[in-house]
Structure formats: C-alpha cells, structure tokens
Amino acid sequence: MAAAVDDRFADLQNPKTCVVLGGRGFLGRSLVLKLLNLGNWIVRVADSAESIQLRSSESLLSDALSSARASYFHLKLWDKHNVAKVLEGASVIFYMDVAGLNPNDFYSCYTLIVQGAKNVISACRDCKVKRLIYNSSADVVFDGFHDIRNGDESLPYPWKIENIISDFKAQAEALILSANDIDGLLTCALRPSNVFGPGDRDFVPFFLELARIGFSKFIIGTGDNMSDFTFYENVTQAHICAAEALNFQTVSVAGKAFFITNLEPMKFWEFLSLLLEGLGYQRPHTKLPVNLVQLILSVLEWMHDKLGPGGFSYPLLVHFFQLATHNRTFSCAAARKELAYLPIVSLEEGITLTIESFSHLAREQSGCDGSTExxxxxxxxxxxxxxxxxxxxxxxxxxxxxxxxxxxxxxxxxxxxxxISSAAKFLMLVTFLLFGWGTLPSNLFGFQTKRISSSSFKISDSEMKGSVATTVxxxxxxxxxxxxxxxxxxxxxxxxxxxxxxxxxxxxxxxxxxxxxxxxxxxxxxxxxxxxxxQSEIDLLAAILFILLNALMRYLMSVLSVLTSRLLHKFRKARPHKEPEVKELT
Structure with missing residues (x-):
C-alpha cells in the first residue's frame, strides 16, 4: 500500500497526461485552459471535429500545441477503438459534455451519451487509466414535477425523466460510477446546476431567443421559485479538485457523485431578469398562469408527436417550463468537504461577465426606451x-x-x-363659415382675428403632378x-x-x-x-394562434393526402385493367 501512495505522489510531481473528452465544447475549452495554466499537465484535447480551429483568444492553447504540451485528437465516441487510441497512455480522463446533441434524435443521443460512456469505460480499463471524472448534471435527479430544496447526493434517480438528454446522462453517470475500482480505475461524477457563462451555447442563448421574439415580459407562475446556478469557471475548478481528491481521498470520493453550484441560490426569475436587463431587454413582469402554459405545451406536444418538430424544439420548451416553475436548490456540503471545492467566481461577478460576453446579442438601446425607434x-x-x-x-x-x-x-x-343631401348641407355650412370668417374685423372685442391665408387653398404644381401621376x-x-x-x-x-x-x-x-x-x-x-x-402580449397570442393554425393545416393536409391516396388506390383496384390491343401489320 505504501508503494502505491508513493507512486501517486510521484505522479503529482511530474507532468501528467490527461485527456479532455469534449475539449472544444463550452466547458471543455475552459477546462483545457485551466489545466494549461496550472503548468503540470500534458493535455490531450479530443472532440468530434476532424481538426482544431483556434480562436484569437486561445493563444495559450496555440503555444501549448506548438510546444507539444497539448495535442488534438479526432474523437469518435461510437468507435471503441478510436476512443482507446485517444486515451492510451493517459492517467486522468475528464469526460465533458458532448456537443451538438439534438433532443429530437433519440438514436444519436443514445449513441453519443450512453454508448459513448460504455466505450470510454472499456477504453479506460484497457489502457489502465487511473482516474475518470464525468461531467454529469443536476438534472439527473429532477423529474420535472417535484420541487428539490437543498437536495443532497442521497436523492435517487427518478423512475422517469421527461428530458431525454438528462435521462441518458443519468444512465451514463450510473455506468461510470458502477465502473469504479474495476481494473484500478477510480471514477466520480460532478453534477453542476444550470451552468452559464461566456461561450454558453444553450442556457443563456435560449433565454435571449425567447426575449428577442417578445416573451421577455412574462413570468410563468408566481416567480418565487428558487434555483441554483453555476458559473462555468467554477465547474472547471470542481473538476481540478475532483482529480486531486481521487489521488488522496479515494474512499470518500471514488464511485460517488457531487453537486456543484455557486453556493448562492436565488429566484429563477430574478436571475433571468438580471441577464435580460443587462442586455437591454425588458424585465419580466406579466405573470401567466401555470395551467395556461401547460395547456399550450399540451398542444405543442401533440404537434410534436403527430407532425414532428415543425420548426420548434419541444423538449427545450418543456425543460425551460420545468426550470421556470419549480424550486431546484442543492447542497454542496459533500463537494466542499470531500473535494475541497469552493467557487472562485461569485454569482454577481459571473452574471456581469456573461452579460459582457453576450453584448453582441444585446437589444439596441434605441429600442429600449422607445424614444427613437x-x-x-x-x-x-x-x-x-x-x-x-x-x-x-x-x-x-x-x-x-x-x-x-x-x-x-x-x-x-x-x-x-x-x-348626397348631407354632403350638400355640409358644403353649404363650410361655405357660410368661410365667408363669415372672412367678414370678421381684424380686432373683435380685443381679440385678434387671424385670416386664413390664400396659400392654404392652393395646390402646388408638384402635388398636382403627383396626384395626376398616381391617378394615371x-x-x-x-x-x-x-x-x-x-x-x-x-x-x-x-x-x-x-x-x-x-x-x-x-x-x-x-x-x-x-x-x-x-x-x-x-x-x-x-x-x-x-x-x-x-404589443408583446398580443404578439404572443398571435404567435400561438399561428402555431395552432399551422399545425391544423399540416394535419389536414396529411389527412387529405392519405384519403386521396386511398381513393386513388380503390379507384384503380375497382377499374378493370385492359390490355392494349395489338394489331398485326399485314
């Protein structure tokens, strides 16, 4: 046992090779830069793109690639041999989020999340990897129907999760945790709640899109539900803490999951209001009944089942509705005790940095006060x-x-x-008024009488030409x-x-x-x-009516096409088929 401990201390004193799966995603980029800044890691960046495309702000990664402190690998999670090639020789694997998931594509999500987790576990065991840290989500314990107040790691997985991606992530997390201590592999999972920050492609952009189309005025329900949020740099910090904790506190860390938050729960709608106000949008203030929104979602669910996506993402709308109407707060006591995790960026500072990074999506200030637009x-x-x-x-x-x-x-x-009679009387009245006004003296009982200028009754040549041109x-x-x-x-x-x-x-x-x-x-x-x-309320109602009308038209067209094809089939079946007569040429 002493020799094993010495090996781990020696491993910390020398540069260690780690792999960041999903290293070009939202969280993966941050973790790669964090590891390179620490200076004692050799980082392999693995992602689905065939080649790496660097941003202008990634000079650190560019220098690391040039000096061989970092390398890039094309990752195919569905290919076990490719995954093993990427992980070979690494001691720590950071398994981050898979980018580009379509919640409407069941097969793709299952392949990349669940089957991908199986392939990563198998490759870790074959390549003798020591540590595997999986970036899970707090959504894996949220069924979408029940509140969670200060929930801890004793919460079980729900028997059914409405969000298909969260469902598959729960399965992947369970697989990774159950693989702990097999063939020397130590595993743990982190469950961040509502991750946001610069570079976010899902959470904040979804809210901004809703605000852009006029939904920023509305609050679903009472607006008093509390939620936990996590700035993305705090998530990457938690991954570093987990990698170190797996070295020293394997008994209390390995095979377990830990909730990660900013330790500052706040009202969901207050968080959203701060983001929207910072980007020039109106603060939500009009409350919509939950039952009304549920009715609309039921119609959209019918459209989604019968007619397909139809230009909207029903799973994302449902997930937003669940977040917006339920309490979701989590305890980070286990992460603070076992991982020595503490947020390095406060929630207030994180919101400010996020607003600055999304300034290109801000609403133009001229449209906010209504004075110039x-x-x-x-x-x-x-x-x-x-x-x-x-x-x-x-x-x-x-x-x-x-x-x-x-x-x-x-x-x-x-x-x-x-x-005709009314028009004649009206013209007669106008005639008397004009004539009477003209006969009034310029000073009447001390009041000045303004004459009507003759130019008021003249039509300029340009106006006359324009009228004639329009008539023609x-x-x-x-x-x-x-x-x-x-x-x-x-x-x-x-x-x-x-x-x-x-x-x-x-x-x-x-x-x-x-x-x-x-x-x-x-x-x-x-x-x-x-x-x-x-305007926003009426536009919302018009949009809902348009969606319903569009769904009805699509449904009627599908029904009519089926009926038409059936009628044609019956007509052809009922009509006797005659062979064409062939006349012999003599």
Whole structure:
C-alpha cells in the first residue's frame, strides 16, 4: 500500500497526461485552459471535429500545441477503438459534455451519451487509466414535477425523466460510477446546476431567443421559485479538485457523485431578469398562469408527436417550463468537504461577465426606451400625423379629432338624410363659415382675428403632378387587371378582385354600412393604441394562434393526402385493367 501512495505522489510531481473528452465544447475549452495554466499537465484535447480551429483568444492553447504540451485528437465516441487510441497512455480522463446533441434524435443521443460512456469505460480499463471524472448534471435527479430544496447526493434517480438528454446522462453517470475500482480505475461524477457563462451555447442563448421574439415580459407562475446556478469557471475548478481528491481521498470520493453550484441560490426569475436587463431587454413582469402554459405545451406536444418538430424544439420548451416553475436548490456540503471545492467566481461577478460576453446579442438601446425607434403600431400607420393622432401622442389633439369624426359620422350617417343631401348641407355650412370668417374685423372685442391665408387653398404644381401621376398609375393597373380578367387565365387575380367586391356588395346591400363605419371609427382610435400598449402580449397570442393554425393545416393536409391516396388506390383496384390491343401489320 505504501508503494502505491508513493507512486501517486510521484505522479503529482511530474507532468501528467490527461485527456479532455469534449475539449472544444463550452466547458471543455475552459477546462483545457485551466489545466494549461496550472503548468503540470500534458493535455490531450479530443472532440468530434476532424481538426482544431483556434480562436484569437486561445493563444495559450496555440503555444501549448506548438510546444507539444497539448495535442488534438479526432474523437469518435461510437468507435471503441478510436476512443482507446485517444486515451492510451493517459492517467486522468475528464469526460465533458458532448456537443451538438439534438433532443429530437433519440438514436444519436443514445449513441453519443450512453454508448459513448460504455466505450470510454472499456477504453479506460484497457489502457489502465487511473482516474475518470464525468461531467454529469443536476438534472439527473429532477423529474420535472417535484420541487428539490437543498437536495443532497442521497436523492435517487427518478423512475422517469421527461428530458431525454438528462435521462441518458443519468444512465451514463450510473455506468461510470458502477465502473469504479474495476481494473484500478477510480471514477466520480460532478453534477453542476444550470451552468452559464461566456461561450454558453444553450442556457443563456435560449433565454435571449425567447426575449428577442417578445416573451421577455412574462413570468410563468408566481416567480418565487428558487434555483441554483453555476458559473462555468467554477465547474472547471470542481473538476481540478475532483482529480486531486481521487489521488488522496479515494474512499470518500471514488464511485460517488457531487453537486456543484455557486453556493448562492436565488429566484429563477430574478436571475433571468438580471441577464435580460443587462442586455437591454425588458424585465419580466406579466405573470401567466401555470395551467395556461401547460395547456399550450399540451398542444405543442401533440404537434410534436403527430407532425414532428415543425420548426420548434419541444423538449427545450418543456425543460425551460420545468426550470421556470419549480424550486431546484442543492447542497454542496459533500463537494466542499470531500473535494475541497469552493467557487472562485461569485454569482454577481459571473452574471456581469456573461452579460459582457453576450453584448453582441444585446437589444439596441434605441429600442429600449422607445424614444427613437417607432413601435409596430406607428409603423403600421405610416409614422406621420395620422399615427400621432390615432396613438394619442397629444391627447388634446386626438380627442378633438375624435369629436370631429364623430360629428361627421352623425352628420352623414345618423342624421336621417341621404348621403348626397348631407354632403350638400355640409358644403353649404363650410361655405357660410368661410365667408363669415372672412367678414370678421381684424380686432373683435380685443381679440385678434387671424385670416386664413390664400396659400392654404392652393395646390402646388408638384402635388398636382403627383396626384395626376398616381391617378394615371391606378387607372393603368386597373386596365391591366381588366385585360387579365378578360383572358380568363389568372384565377388568383379573379379571386383578389371578386372577393373584396362581394363583401362590399354584402355591406351595401344589407344596409350595414353605417354599422361598419361606426365600428371602424371606434377601432381606429382604440385598437392601435391598445396594440402599442400590449404589443408583446398580443404578439404572443398571435404567435400561438399561428402555431395552432399551422399545425391544423399540416394535419389536414396529411389527412387529405392519405384519403386521396386511398381513393386513388380503390379507384384503380375497382377499374378493370385492359390490355392494349395489338394489331398485326399485314
């Protein structure tokens, strides 16, 4: 036993060869740089890419590759012989996350995670590797339905995990831990919770994508659920601690799993709010009932099962929903005691560094306060004076215009006179007002009377030419449309003209023009204003309706295609097949 201890101390005094599987992933890159900075490791970087592509910020790795302190290997986790070739001669294996997993591809996920873990274990035993540290996840003990408060390593694996990747990682973790102390291999697993930081490709980008499409206003549930988060440099620090602990405290470390967090649990929605605010997005404030979101997810699940992914990742949405509505805090007491783990970057500092690294995805500041960028409602209205009136930019002006429009509506539609009679009376009233105003003295009871300039009634040559050009353009277009209709070939043009004319005919023939004009007047002064105030909520509802409509159309098309094929098959089967007659040539 003494000789074995001496060998381990000698191994620490000389450069050791380690392999970082998944060394070009989010956590793998950080761990590689950490190992090279320590100076007593020879690092093999192994990943799925055939060759390594260095970033400008990876000068340390570039120098290490040039000096043979680091090397790169093309890793094929599904190939046992390739894995053994990569691990041969190494003393420590850091098994990091597998990049590029598609949760909708069951076979690929199983091959890379579960079968990959089996191949790594087998290769470690064949190559006499001493230590294997697996980067697992806190998700392996979370079933998506029950809260976890200060959970420790005694938590069992759930009998069912909704997230397929977490399910496979739990299987891989169990395989690696059960391989401990076989053929001299010592193993342990780390379970970081909600890893984030610069270079993250999943956790933070997913939130930013939701914010970009307008979901940043919403909180699912009460928003009081607590969660643990882990800055990525703290995860790599935990891996270094685990590698050292496997040398000295094999009894208390080998074959076990350890939760890794920042030791600073906080509200999930507060964490998300800090990230979004730091990147210029609105802080979530509108609460959505959990039951409503569950109903929407049920519809999306049906779409996912019946029609396939359809442009969205249902597993990611479900995982986000589970994180956003449950308490998930973990105890790091075992990691602190057995691994001597302590975070080296605080949660506050980690959030700041993450915000800085994702500045290229930040929302433009001009759009945050609404002072320089027009809203969607203003853009729909053209952004001119009409938009200012209908969006109530100046309440006095908008109210005046509304009263004038109501009076005109009453004059032309509700007064009981015909439209022609009302128009004649209106022109007569305008004539009396203009003439009366012109006869007023310049000073009336001490008040100055402003004359209406004659230029107000003049139309410039440019305006007249523009009006004539527009009229001619419309006439020419209508003439072209009539010619296309005359040929009877363009059905799309026919429906474009016929349908609006049919609805206009219904409105006029049913004497409902007054009702439609009145409703249009009210909506013009309310609908755009309401849309501007609740733009995100309305866009969300429209997006949900669009998704449901799209799913319905796809389902109907699939049903119609099946019915059509069946009808054609029955028709062909029922129709007798006649052999073509062959006439002999004489």
């Amino acid at each position: 027009q809203s969607k409602a203003a853009k729909l209205l053209g952004g001119g004076k009409v938009a200012d009136v209908l969006l109530w930019r100046n309440e006095k002006t908008s109210f005046t215009c509304f009263i004038v429009m109501v009076l005109l509506f009453y004059w032309f539609f509700l007064s009981g006179s015909t439209f 353009h419309l006439l020419n277009n209508n003439y072209k449309n009539i010619r296309r209709l005359r040929k009877g070939e363009d059905w799309l043009m026919f429906f474009k003209i016929a349908i609006p004319l049919y609805f206009l005919k219904l409105i006029l023939s049913a004497h409902k023009l007054t009702t439609f004009v009145g409703i249009g007047l009210v909506l013009a002064f309310t609908a755009f204003f309401v849309y501007e105030q609740y």
